Amino acid sequence: MTDRRRINGPPSGTRPAVFASSLNSASDIATGRPQRQRQPNELRKIFLKTGLIPSASGSAYLEYEPSASLAAARSSPKSLIPPSSALKLACTVHGPKPLPRSATFSPNLVLTTHIKYAPFAARKRKGHIRDASERDLGVHLETALRGVIVAERWPKSGLDITITILEAEDDRWWGDAPDSHDAPWGMMNVLAGCITAASAAISDARIDCLDLIAGGVAAIVADESEDGEAKPKLMLDTDPAEHKAILSACVVAYMPSRDEITEIWLKGDSSKALLGPDDKRSGHEALLDGAVDAARGAHSVLAEAVRESAERFAGLAPGGGATQ
């Protein structure tokens, strides 16, 4: 029985289909395809703000600055194909709160992470119930945060972390047909953003942590260079829409001041990385190093956001804030 009381949107994609015929020539594709205009080691800018949701004990909003190609495509669209999107997500932290009566005794903080895409967040419309990929992201996030929260400090307590993704990263450029290399690369960026935002929200909720934890993404991409041959190169903070082929990608959750990694997610074939004649590192090592560097970059923003949160808290509750 369908829900007749609501006017539900169509179950899947809502944007107009792009037909092959609309892409007349290869040059069209070439011009339409967004190009990475950043340096390989240059990160996108991040906007991170805490304390947006007053009812939650801690909250954060994170968004990536849209790629330059996206901004350009928006101002002067060359084709009907939508340009790449930029990550936008909101994170709320509820707790530490007492566990429900029905729950069994727990000497540690019970951490629950929920990651949910808004139905309109991604190219493929998401349902109201979390699907496998969202649950997967939740598990990754929980792993990342479990290593940073001092769980013994809060016995018999629960901590709910809920992340709503308002706009997700694309897995590929919309003009590209799905192919065998297609993998949910966008999820890696989403996870990195989730980790950073969750860390900010946890700090905003004044929950003890070992360190701020930041997420970073690096990828080995095989873009065609001018001479036509694909050279696998390491890039930081990749926007999947800007690359035709991502060979492998890695996301880490990294604590800079302790130089520790609590979560690694590495995907794809990193063996083909052409790092340079002098670089003896294997592909995945390079990926890891790159991801850590990206996380260090995100950490600078995170630290600033947390400092603002602390200042706001101190301003709201003078005296109380000083003891924290």
Place this chain on the structure above:
Amino acid sequence: MSRHRVKAVAYDEDDFDDGYDSPDPEEQEFLEQCTAEVLSQLLAGSPSVTATRDEVQEALWHYYNDVEKSVNYLRNKKAKETKKKESAPAPAAKAKVPAYPLPPDLVLQEPPHFSAADFFRDSPWLNVPAHRKADILIEPLYPRLGLLGGAPESGGKVSKLAALAAARKKKEGDKASTAAPAQNAEVNKTPVPSTEQKGASLSLRERLAGNGKILKPEGAQSPRPLGKLSHPGSHSPQKKPSPELVKQNGASQVNSANVQQELTAEPLVKKEEKEQPTVNIRASPSTFASTIVGDVTRPKLTEPSPLFSTSLDLMEIYGQNLTEPFDFTGPSPDDVVLNAQSSAKGFKSKQPASKPAGDKKNQTDLAGGMNNLSVAEKVTVKSKNLDVLSEYQKSKRKNAMNFAVIGHVDAGKSTLMGRLLADLKAIDQRTLDKYRREAEKIGKGSFALAWVLDQGSEERARGVTIDIATNKFETEKTVFTIVDAPGHRDFVPNMIAGASQADFAVLVIDSGTGNFESGLKGQTKEHALLVRSMGVQRIIVAVNKMDSVQWNKDRYDEIEQQVSAFLTTAGFQAKNIAFVPCSGISGDNVTKRSEDPNVSWYTGRTLIEELEATEPYSHALDKPLRMTIGDVFRGSVQNPLSISGRLDAGSLQVGDQILTMPSGETALVRSLEVDSEPSDWAVAGQNVVLNLANIDPIHLRSGDVICRASAPIANITSFTAKVLAFEHLMPSMVDVHRGRLHVPGRISRLVATLDKGSGASIKKKPKIVAPGSVARIVVEMDHAVPLEAPTRVVLRAGGDTVAAGLLE
């Protein structure tokens, strides 16, 4: 610096000190000779090779002082070394465990990023080369240099020793900075080719940084591109200085033994490292984000919000302000219309159709007004807020007294009262003549006077009084209200109602032969007992119809004797009993003395004189208002609902809000009459008619009690009473009478029988209470009735009065 993690540890000399180190002078001399020979041969060889003495001696030791073999070995070794130096990085980063406890670097807050890739670069998994295998030496925890517990440098007071240490440190820093430029030049000269060659040891970041930007010295720092963000205390991402780079740059060129030098060089290098691509990646909020955080980021609205500046203001665009912005706190226009419609449905005939949606204010008012509207108009009577008691004291009113006329049926009560009224001109002669004519028409001429009070057609037809009738007359001193009670035994409840309003009683006795005796057995006795138990103290016995016995003094004396004996037993005091021989039909001794010579024996007062001799009765004026409703009737068109009764306690004025019990409804006193004359106020003891408003007549019944909402009378279902038993009392069903009020109830418990005089308990829990005895009983009623403690109640059963008493 990677002092914290010991990655590759070179063998120290100590490790090879395996007991062969014997200081034999002969051997020592021979070793010196061989060493000199080896060195000279090495220098003399085609590629001249320099080797240290130690190396040479080590080689000699291995080759058992064979000079030729040692020279070959050293030559090969040095060749290999130089080749390796060109192609590959130095095999092992020698982490020096300092021999001297070094101060831990206080400047270093975050440890540099330890790259696992760098560390295991040339070590295949599970196949570590032999030369990489090493004892991992954990640096022991040396005490911090400086004073334990000393004040931090930033703190206020510094101890002398700490100051000394700081001064020494500063001196060393100065020395290092003078040395730094030279070293810095070396670093800058070598880096590009050498790092290219030894690039494997560099992390990605260094390589990327090295591509575009040459490390700049500190002074040449360019302003940051996005200078908005300045983080004073924040940890800027500390780009990792590759520890090996520092070490090798330093160690290969500077004497590795000069640890101090290296230490001072390190922060310098770190500063340079910081310089590399720390572009600020903090973004400003997007348009979407600014809709969320706009107010948060800009707590002060002094600067114009970009949100508002970019958003469209239609009013401004069209340049005309035809509409007001809707205030969302109020009801929506739809709601207003719907509310008005729904509330207007019932009153369409009365109310004009709701105004068209347009002026919102009027509509909300209308909707509110419609809700308050009811069919019955609310009457508001302005109270004059009189101080009733002072008004009462100011007013020079005559004393007002009520008396009940009681007696056996056909004793001539109504006729006597009719005579009284007629003689005192309380009713005019014409009315009296009319009554007389009408009475003669139906053959009851003697009843003419009775008709003055018996107004009902049934009463007139039957010739008996059925309900109490009130009338009033005045003498010079007092206003009397007659409460004419019915004498028939069927109407005793009505008589109780009448008696309850009386201050004193007039007992009318038929002196006719046989009639007195039957009366004494009948209602004469019962009435007397009832009025006594209703609290009446004074009783005037009018020995009526004396003309029928020719004013026989003997008869009168006999009656007086019997009645006074009975009344004394009933509880009346002798001084409160007065006897008057009179005749109602002729009017003798009623208002005027009898002319009849037969009456000459009587020299006492006439009835009216006896009435006037009665002491005025004081009423509880300052108690809370209590009034038992005697009658509910429609007074006139102006006063559609009126009640009559006597104020038992308290006072009342026009405009007062009153509460009726047991219904609990409030009403408003629209106007009131005292003794049939309009008045603004009334006090206890007066007979009033209240014209009420704002109450439905169904809430008012005769017998209800009127009180004030501030001091309401309680509705109770059970009470304890001290009663005088007229009959045998047992737990049984009874009717509880209180004035007009009578409800069914039952005696639930006999608590005790009491002594008549002292009131002390004689017997607890008696099974039966004999007639004439006083008992304390508990009565329960089916319905809650308004009763309170000092109230006299009468219990009747089966048409007889079984007990009467006082509520406790």
